[in-house]
Amino acid sequence: MKAKGKIKVEQEFCKACGFCIEFCPKQVLALAKVYNLAGYYPVELVSEDCTGCGICGLVCPEACIEVFLDQS
């Protein structure tokens, strides 16, 4: 059984530093095309392949990524 992950990005707090994009082993993160109120293009999940490993949440200096694991 393959665990599936999901993330929630608090888009208004993202500063678009790109750490999560760089460290995601599945390369499923990218900057959005629409900017937030602070003028940054926040990160979003762009594929179904997130494993829920949690690395993005750990490396985010703004602590704006929450990771969920769906074991079903």
Ligand code: SF4
């Ligand atoms: S939980 Fe892991 S696989 Fe999913 S987006 Fe974050 S770093 Fe990538």
Ligand code: SF4
């Ligand atoms: S690490 Fe955090 S602040 Fe940096 S781009 Fe990713 S979500 Fe945004």
